[in-house]
Amino acid sequence: MNNQAINYFVLLDDMSKQQAILLSDFHHHAHFAVSQLSEFDNSLCQGWEQGLYSFVYIPYEFGVDLVKEPLTVDGTESITRHIHIFWFKQKKILSVEEVRSFLDTHSSTVAGIAEAQLSIAEKDYVKKIAAVHDAIRRGDVYQINFTSTLDFKSYGHPVALYRRLREQQQVPYAALANLPLDTLPWLLSFSPELFMDIQPDGVIRVKPMKGTAPILNDGQDEQRAIDLQNDPKNRAENLMIVDLLRNDLGRIAEIGQVKVQHLFEVERFGAVWQMTSTIEAKMPTNLQFSDVLKATFPCGSITGAPKKMSMQLIDELEQRERGIYTGSIGLIEKNDNGSDSAGTSWIGRLNVMIRSFHLRDAGEHYEASMGVGSGIVIDSKAAEEYEECFWKSRFVLGLMPEFSVFETMRWEDSRCALLERHKSRLLSTSRALAYPLSRAELDQALAYFFEKLPTTGAYRLKLSLSTISCPFEQLENSWFLELNQHLRMTLSLFSLEELGDEQRVLIKRGAVFSPTYLSRHKTDQRARYDEALFEALAYDAFDQLLFDANGLLLEGGRTNVFLKLENNWYTPSSKLPLLNGVMRQEIMANPERYLNTSEVFESELDIDDVLRAQEVILTNALRGLVSVKVFIV
Numbered sequence: 001m002n003n004q005a006i007n008y009f010v011l012l013d014d015m016s017k018q019q020a021i022l023l024s025d026f027h028h029h030a031h032f033a034v035s036q037l038s039e040f041d042n043s044l045c046q047g048w049e050q051g052l053y054s055f056v057y058i059p060y061e062f063g064v065d066l067v068k069e070p071l072t073v074d075g076t077e078s079i080t081r082h083i084h085i086f087w088f089k090q091k092k093i094l095s096v097e098e099v100r101s102f103l104d105t106h107s108s109t110v111a112g113i114a115e116a117q118l119s120i121a122e123k124d125y126v127k128k129i130a131a132v133h134d135a136i137r138r139g140d141v142y143q144i145n146f147t148s149t150l151d152f153k154s155y156g157h158p159v160a161l162y163r164r165l166r167e168q169q170q171v172p173y174a175a176l177a178n179l180p181l182d183t184l185p186w187l188l189s190f191s192p193e194l195f196m197d198i199q200p201d202g203v204i205r206v207k208p209m210k211g212t213a214p215i216l217n218d219g220q221d222e223q224r225a226i227d228l229q230n231d232p233k234n235r236a237e238n239l240m241i242v243d244l245l246r247n248d249l250g251r252i253a254e255i256g257q258v259k260v261q262h263l264f265e266v267e268r269f270g271a272v273w274q275m276t277s278t279i280e281a282k283m284p285t286n287l288q289f290s291d292v293l294k295a296t297f298p299c300g301s302i303t304g305a306p307k308k309m310s311m312q313l314i315d316e317l318e319q320r321e322r323g324i325y326t327g328s329i330g331l332i333e334k335n336d337n338g339s340d341s342a343g344t345s346w347i348g349r350l351n352v353m354i355r356s357f358h359l360r361d362a363g364e365h366y367e368a369s370m371g372v373g374s375g376i377v378i379d380s381k382a383a384e385e386y387e388e389c390f391w392k393s394r395f396v397l398g399l400m401p402e403f404s405v406f407e408t409m410r411w412e413d414s415r416c417a418l419l420e421r422h423k424s425r426l427l428s429t430s431r432a433l434a435y436p437l438s439r440a441e442l443d444q445a446l447a448y449f450f451e452k453l454p455t456t457g458a459y460r461l462k463l464s465l466s467t468i469s470c471p472f473e474q475l476e477n478s479w480f481l482e483l484n485q486h487l488r489m490t491l492s493l494f495s496l497e498e499l500g501d502e503q504r505v506l507i508k509r510g511a512v513f514s515p516t517y518l519s520r521h522k523t524d525q526r527a528r529y530d531e532a533l534f535e536a537l538a539y540d541a542f543d544q545l546l547f548d549a550n551g552l553l554l555e556g557g558r559t560n561v562f563l564k565l566e567n568n569w570y571t572p573s574s575k576l577p578l579l580n581g582v583m584r585q586e587i588m589a590n591p592e593r594y595l596n597t598s599e600v601f602e603s604e605l606d607i608d609d610v611l612r613a614q615e616v617i618l619t620n621a622l623r624g625l626v627s628v629k630v631f632i633v
Contacts, residue, residue: 008178010055010086011094011102012331016172018096021331023053025089029180031082034065037290040083044289044346048334053091055177056332056350057084060322063298064315067308079181080323083293086179103163103176110525111156111164113399114365114517115432118372120148122386128317129382135313136378143240144304144313146385147326147373150393154366155517158186158359164402165190168395169270173351175329181358186366187324189356190395192269193276195299195328196292196350200335202283202343204253204292205261206245208301209352210238210375211275214391215268225273229266234275237375238264242277244300244307249281251295257282270355271394287344289332299352302326304375325371327353355392364577365517370396397434400486404466404524405429407582410496410622412458418621419446421582426465429521435465441483449479449491460494460622464524496622503542505556505618505628506535507607513546513554515577522579533557542628543618545610552576553605559618559626560584562600563609569595570609573602582621594625 008026032040047054061080094102120128125148132144154161162176169190177187194207211234213224228234242260249258262278283292303326304310330350335343359366372389374380390397407422416422423442430437446463453459466472468488474480478492513532518525529546536544536557543556553572555561560581563570569591574580587594595617610616610630618626 008086008088008180010088010177010179011099011175013099013166013174013176014172015166015170015174018099020094020099022092022094022102023055023086023088023090023331024092026180027052027087027089029084029086031084033082034062037083037293040085041288041290043085044332045334047085047087048346052087052089054332055086055088055329056348057086057179057324057327057329058293058297058350059083059324059327060298060302060353062327064311066294066297067311079184080321103159103166106157106159107163109157109160110402110518111154111158111160112401113161113396113434114153114155116150116152116393116397116434118148118389118393119151119369122383125386126382129376129380129385131317132313132376133378133380141310141313142305143237143375143377144310144317145302145326145373145375146314146317147302147322147371148318148389149320149325149369150372150389150396151367151369152396153362153517154359154368155364158188158366161359162188164399165395168399169355171269171355173349175351175356177329183360184358185361186359187329187356188359189329189351189353190270191351191354191356192267192274193299193301193352193354194349195330195352196296198283198292198332198344198347198349200337200343200347202285203280204249204283205278205280206249206296206299207276207278208238208241208245208299209274209276210234210241210301211264211266212374212388212391213273214394215271215273221273225266225268228273228275229264233377233379235264237377238275238277240305240377241301241375242279244305245279245296248296248300248307249279252283252287252291253281254284271398272391283344285344289346289348297328298326299328301375302352302354302373322371324353324358325356329353355395364515364519400435400467401433401523402467402470404464404470405433405435406462406464406522406524408522408620408622409461409463410458410624411453411461411493414453414455416461418582418586421585422463422621425522425580425582425585426463430465433521435467436484436486437465441487442489445481445483445489448481452479453493458496460496462490462492462494464490464492466490499542499623499626503618503626503628504540505616505630506539506541506544507610507630507632508535508544509632511547512549515548515554517577519554519577520579529557531557539631539633541631542626545630547607548576551606553607553610554578555581556618559620559623561605561610562587562595562617562619562625563605563613564615564617565609565613567614569597569600570603570605571600572605575602576604581619583619583624587619587625 010023012021171192173191175189193209197205213228328350332348357370480490532544
C-alpha cells in the first residue's frame with residue numbers, strides 16, 4: 001500500500017465518555033516470554049522512571065503459556081507468545097472534536113470491506129459444538145468459548161476504515177494503532193468488553209460479558225433486552241464466568257475483598273445487546289502487574305470454565321492461533337498517588353480483544369481475520385450460536401460502500417447481447433463489496449427499465465447501483481428504482497456514435513499506474529482511469545495503455561488488451577489487479593469466434609511486447625473489438 005511515512009501511534013478510544021487517549025512519538029518496543037515476567041515488571045518501572053508511556057499488548061497464546069508455565073524462553077514466535085510493551089514519549093487526552101479531527105486526516109480516502117466470509121461452514125460448526133457438548137457431558141468443562149474467524153479484505157487507508165467502522169460500533173474500549181509489528185502494523189479494535197480497570201486506590205474492577213441478542217430496529221429491541229436479561233440459559237452462562245473471575249481475583253486480592261457489584265446488566269453495544277456483570281477486588285499494595293496477569297489472564301469470558309481444561313479443548317477444537325484476538329491491550333501507568341491511596345504502584349485499563357483485528361498488507365489491499373465466537377453450554381443450540389456469530393460481526397458485514405458500481409452496456413435493436421455476463425459481473429461485485437442485491441431484484445429492475453427503451457438503433461446504457469444514502473441526481477433519459485431499504489438502481493440512456501475505421505492507442509513513456517483493490521471492480525472511483533482516457537482523447541486516440549510499477553501491462557483506461565505475438569494471442573493475466581471486462585470474458589470463452597484461435601494465453605506482458613505485437617486489439621462491451629495502432633509520447 002502507498003502509505004505515508006511511518007508515524008507509530010495508539011489511539012485508545014472511549015466512545016461512551018466521548019474522549020480518547022493518544023500515545024505518540026514512539027520510543028522503543030520490548031517483548032517478554034512468560035519465563036521473563038520479572039524482567040517485564042522491571043522494564044515497566046524503568047520506562048516509567050524515564051517519563052515514558054507503556055502500551056501493553058498481550059496475545060491470547062501468552063495466556064496459554066501462563067497456564068502451561070513453560071520452562072524455556074521461546075524466541076521464535078515473539079508476536080503471539082510474548083507480552084509486548086510499546087513505549088511512547090507523548091500522551092494526550094483528546095476531546096470528541098479532537099478525535100474526529102485526528103480521524104478526519106484520512107477521511108477523503110474511500111475505505112471499506114470486501115469479500116467477507118465466515119471461515120467455518122455451518123455443518124462443520126455443528127460438529128464442533130457437538131464435540132463441546134460431549135466434553136460437557138463427560139464433566140470435563142461447564143462451558144467453552146468456541147471461536148472461528150470472519151475473513152475479509154479491506155481497501156482504502158486503515159484510519160479511514162476505522163473511522164467508518166466506529167460509526168457502526170460505538171463502544172468504550174476501542175483502539176486504533178499503528179505499531180512496528182512487521183506485516184501486522186495496523187490494529188483496529190471495537191471491543192465492548194473490559195478485562196480489568198486498576199484504580200489508584202488499589203481496587204481492580206472486571207466486567208465479564210456473556211449473553212447476546214441482536215438489535216434489529218424493528219420495534220422489538222427493548223423486549224429483546226428484557227428477554228435476554230431474564231433468559232435462564234444466558235444468566236447461567238454469565239454466572240459461570242462471574243464465579244470463575246471471582247476465583248481468579250481471590251488468588252491475589254486481600255482476604256474478603258472480592259465483591260460482585262452488579263449481576264446481569266444488559267447494555268447496548270453497536271448492533272447487539274450484551275449481558276455484563278461487574279466484580280471488584282481490593283489488591284495488596286506490593287502486588288506486581290505480572291502477579292495480576294498470572295492470576296487472571298486470559299479473561300475467563302473468552303475461555304470457559306474451568307479455565308485450564310477449557311483452554312486445552314480450545315486448542316484441540318480451533319486448531320489455530322488466536323493471536324491478539326481474545327487477548328488484551330491497554331495503557332498501564334505509574335500510580336503517582338499510590339502511597340497516599342493505599343493502592344498499588346501502578347494503574348491502568350485493559351480491554352478484552354473481541355471485535356478486533358490486524359490488517360495485513362497485501363499490496364493493493366489489506367487482509368484481515370476477525371475472531372468471532374460465543375460461549376457454549378449444554379443447552380446451547382448450534383444453529384443459534386452460528387447465527388450469533390453474524391450478529392456480532394454485523395458492524396463489519398453491513399458496511400456498504402460509499403460509492404456506486406455500474407455496468408456500461410450496448411443496447412441495439414431491443415436487446416443487449418451480453419446481458420447475462422453484465423448481470424453476473426454486477427452480482428459478483430455486489431457480493432464482494434457488501435451490496436445486498438439479489439438476482440430477483442436485479443431481474444425485476446431490468447424488466448422495468450427495458451420497457452422504457454427504444455426498439456431500434458444502437459445506444460449506450462449505464463446501469464448504476466448505489467446505496468440510498470449516496471448523493472443522487474436524476475438525469476434526462478434516466479430512470480431509477482429503490483430496490484430495497486438499502487439500494488437504489490438507475491439506468492441512463494445515451495446516444496452512440498460509430499467509430500472511424502482507424503483508431504490509435506496512446507502509450508506515455510515512463511508513466512506508472514498504481515492499481516488498488518477497486519481496480520478489479522467497475523466503480524465510480526476511477527478518476528485515474530478517466531484521466532488516462534482524457535489524455536488519450538487529447539491526442540485523438542481511442543484509449544491509453546496503463547503499466548504498473550514493474551512495467552507490466554494492465555489494461556486501458558476503458559478497455560482490456562489483446563496482443564498477437566508470433567501468431568498466438570495473449571492478454572494480461574487476470575491475477576493482476578485489472579477489470580475483467582465483459583467483452584474480455586466473452587472472448588476468453590469463445591476465442592475461435594472472435595480471434596480465430598483455439599486459445600488465448602494469459603501472461604505478464606510489457607511495453608516491448610506491445611511494440612512488437614503483430615496486432616493490438618482493445619475490447620469493451622460497448623465497442624466490441626477495436627484494432628488499434630500504437631503511438632508513444
